Amino acid sequence: MKKFLTLTLSLVLALVLVSSQASAQQFSKRKQYNTVGVSLNAMNYFGDITPKPSIASFRFAATRPNIGLTFMHRFAPRISVRGSLSYGRITGDDAKAADDTDPEARYRFNRNMNFRNDIVEGAVVGVFDLIENRNNYLKRPDFVPYVFAGxxxxxxxxxxxxxxxxxxALQPLGTEGQRATGDQYGLWQFSLPFGGGVRYKLNKSFDLGLEIGWRKTFTDYLDDVSTNYVANRNDLTPGAAQYFGYDITKGIDGTYSTANQAGGQRGKSNEDDWYIVTGLSVNYILAPRIKSPKFR
Structure with a gap:
């Protein structure tokens, strides 16, 4: 799955670069323009604290809001570059996501983990329109599907x-023994955003957009769950006891298992975490200023 997604992303980026070089010369500066936009989105995550340990599994009720600002420059008939800044939240809760009657999910139910994570993201992506526009912004198509990657x-x-x-905050606690090993995960990370969407022309100055985008991260700790429980309580940061062993069950009878014992398995996916952003945007076109030629 990783190799397929990496190859797909590479092909999209290559297509954007090749197309931009081929078409930039055919698109005069008079036709180039900028847009600014705001977006209201829904945010989800794929990781260890989901109904099933797979990238396709997420809990709809765990959806949380995300808001964003964008700036995009169109410089070729199909090609634009977009910068964005967004803020949103992802969540997960074993008690709500895992079905204790399902043998495959009982492990996660007994684990009884929960988290929330506020994410601030800055991104730069290339946008490739599937319908080209060789005219200025006033004559742009009414409906344009597109893909993006960056x-x-x-x-x-x-x-x-x-x-x-x-x-x-879980990272300072070293819930998987990072205090002893010194192998703590960072709170600043990189990701590869990619996805697709459609834009609809509302009038000469505004577009309405619908978009879905995946973020391939390089950390398995968006939920603070990845490997095993710490084997020695002394390796925990003081105050972390409630996330160790039987303490995480909050004293609920019948929830103790080998899953939450010292050194026992804590994470199960063995994959980096992902998050996904889906939503609507309103984009305003900044009409380009066209300088009239000077005659002598």
Whole structure:
């Protein structure tokens, strides 16, 4: 799956680069323009605290809002470059996502993990329109499907709900023994955003967009769950007990298992986490200023 997605992303980027070089010379600066936009989105994640340990599994009720600002420059009949800044939240809860009657899900139900993670992302992507426009913005098509791919940097900070109902930052606790090994995950990460969408021309100045985009990250710790429980309580940061062993069950009878014992398995997916952003955008076209030629 990783190789397929990496190859797909590489092909999209190559297509954008080749097409931009071939068409930029045919698209005068008089036809180039900029747009600014705002988006209201839904945000989900794929990782260890989902109904099933697969990239296609997510819990609809765990959807959280995301908002964003964009700036895009159109410089070829099919090619634009877009920068964006967004903020949103992802969540997960074993008690709600895992079915204790399902033998394959009982492990996650007994684990009883929960988290929320606020993500601030800055991204730059190339946008490739499937319908070209060799005219200016006034004569752009009414309906344009497109694909996009690029790079992004994001800041995240997973937090867990403790027994007192407070959310506590998990990364400093070293819940998987990082305090002893010094192998702590970073809160700043990179991702590869890619996806597709459609734009609809509302009038000469506004477009309405619908888009879905995946973020391939390079960390398995968006949910603070990846490998095994810490084998030695002394390796935990003070205050982390509620995320160790039987303490995470909050004293619920019948939830103890080998899954939450010292050194036992904590994560199960063995894959980097993903997040997905789906939503609507309104984009305003900044009409280009055209300088009249000077005659002598």
């Amino acid at each position: 790079v992004a940097a994001f800041h995240h900070n997973p937090k867990g709900l403790d027994q007192n109902g407070n959310y506590i």
